[in-house]
Amino acid sequence: MAMRAAVLAPRGLRRLFSTSTFIPPPVNQSTPSPPQAEPSPNLFVSGLSKRTTTEGLRDAFAKFGEVVHARVVTDRVSGYSKGYGFVRYATTEEAAAGIQGMDGKFLDGWVIFAEYARPRPPPGTPPNTGNYPPYGGSPPYGQQ
């Protein structure tokens, strides 16, 4: 009777197919590291040509909304463009229109990328120079 072993074998494999405690792939309960920043009137534009200046950047984005501020980041010492810049619209919806209208488009022969700019640490929290408040800087840990 060799069939005996064939019948008993599948019984041991049952635990592999048991429906107990199946962990479904978590979609995304929390957003620990969003690839893009949340909507804001501020835009980060990359992929700019070295020839593109603040004026050209503002002029290109002004077609989709009221640009209150535009700047092409240039190196302090060399003075040349770093190839990216920032555009600030009056409202967030205008910024969205600016992204839809300029992202992936050409500017001075280069494909540019427009997205929401990341929030920047405001001036008021200078690097720890050794001076503690009220002279500026951060107090050591454990101190209130």
Next chain:
DNA sequence: AGTGAGCGC
């Protein structure tokens, strides 16, 4: 020098 990813003073 502008080689080309990125986040500004």
